[in-house]
Amino acid sequence: MSSHPRALLRALMSVPLLIPLAACGGSPGPREAQAPAGAAPGFPYTVTNCGVTSTYQEPPRRAVAMNQHATEILLALGLEGKTVGTAYLDDAVLPAYRPAYDKIKVLAKEYPTKEVLLGANPDFVYGGYSSAFDEAQGRDRAGLAKSGINSRLSVEYCTKGKVGLDQLRTEITEVARTFAVPERGERLIADEQRRIEAVSARVKDKARPAVFVYDSGDASAFTSGGNGIGNEIVSLAGGTNVFADLEDTFGDVPWEKVIERKPEVVLIYDYGGTTVEAKKQRLLDDPALAQVPAIKNQRFVVLPLSCAVLGVRVADAVESLGGQLHPDAA
Structure with a gap:
């Protein structure tokens, strides 16, 4: 069986190319046009993510998303105009996001090398799995910071104990706040919550x-x-x-x-x-x-x-x- 980024804890082996598959059912949350350029009210903004504290003087202008779920969060928030690179799909991007995704440069089918990543001139790198920031490959968060690049890791990979809807709210809220589109994050969270509660209500007595x-x-x-x-x-x-x-x-x-x-x-x-x-x-x-x-x-x-x-x-x-x-x- 081939490995996957989150399975690197299981074995140190090379990660294979992934084959696009059908997306799961349901509909994506609401999305809007890209965030306005330049500084925004509420900045500077300081956030601590997975032990790394970053201060943003303005929203990122050149983001790179290193895993599919990181990419789709940016797209759901309407941030394709501020995303200059993407990498590592697990399967097909949601159809609603495909037109926006197709406008973004794919840096690598898997993880880009440090040279390719830096070549995109990012000011923000967003990893969905901890393997996105592999120190041996020169992509660690501390090294990126030394190059003047802020970064974020999904809180699923640094939460002590169980991960649930609270962490989903944190992830979406903090990403939206970082890019100065907090109201889009609120709407996306509300849509997720509404749909989840509807299912839970249907199955509660089963x-x-x-x-x-x-x-x-x-x-x-x-x-x-x-x-x-x-x-x-x-x-x-x-x-x-x-x-x-x-x-x-x-x-x-x-x-x-x-x-x-x-x-x-x-x-x-x-x-x-x-x-x-x-x-x-x-x-x-x-x-x-x-x-x-x-x-x-x-x-x-x-x-x-x-x-x-x-x-x-x-x-x-x-x-x-x-x-x-x-x-x-x-």
């Missing part, structure tokens, strides 16, 4: 199936732990993550533990060079898993990986997964 998230893995299972937004998505959609006690965003677990916990549903994350069907077949072909209820009953549900990270697709993910777990409540 039995909550035990869900095993299968990201990848052969010798062991790489799964969603209790600290990431993926765990919150399962809960909001009316399920229970069987590895919610794993104190990490993602982690490896032995297959014996999967068997012991008897999941009723397998949620497959769709991304990369291994298809959903191949992942299903790997599970179905393992005789040790034959009596696991989800495998025995072949109850599989699917989310694109881009929907299972802290970004503008959280409501999409809750809507899609809620419909798959509880089709009678859709």
Whole structure:
């Protein structure tokens, strides 16, 4: 199985090219035209993000987004005019954002080298995964700061404990404030909240199936732990993550533990060079898993990986997964 940026904690290996996949269901939040150029009221603005304190004298003018969910937050806030580079898609950009995305230079299919990144002359670099700021590759936040470049890392990767809707609000609010478009952030958050609450209301009285998230893995299972937004998505959609006690965003677990916990549903994350069907077949072909209820009953549900990270697709993910777990409540 190929690796992915957030899986670098699992193994030190090169990250493969990713194949564009279909976006998850639902509609994107509201977006508007790019923010006005120049300084804005409320500046200078100081914010501490993942242990790094930055003071902005004015909104960034030349942003680079290093992962898809970072890119889509900027696009959802109407900031394509201030985005000079993007990199590393997990799957297809949301259709509503595609025209804006197509106007932005793609610096690399994966992460750009330090030279390519600096060549874009950014004043702000936004990473969705901690691997975006790889010190060994010369892209660490301290090094960027020495070059006069501010940076931001998604709070999903520096939050102590569980990540949920509070962190989503923080992420959108602080990015919107940094770019002097706080009202757009407020509208985007309100739209996400409204859609999520609608799903939660539909499934609140339904039995909550035990869900095993299968990201990848052969010798062991790489799964969603209790600290990431993926765990919150399962809960909001009316399920229970069987590895919610794993104190990490993602982690490896032995297959014996999967068997012991008897999941009723397998949620497959769709991304990369291994298809959903191949992942299903790997599970179905393992005789040790034959009596696991989800495998025995072949109850599989699917989310694109881009929907299972802290970004503008959280409501999409809750809507899609809620419909798959509880089709009678859709």
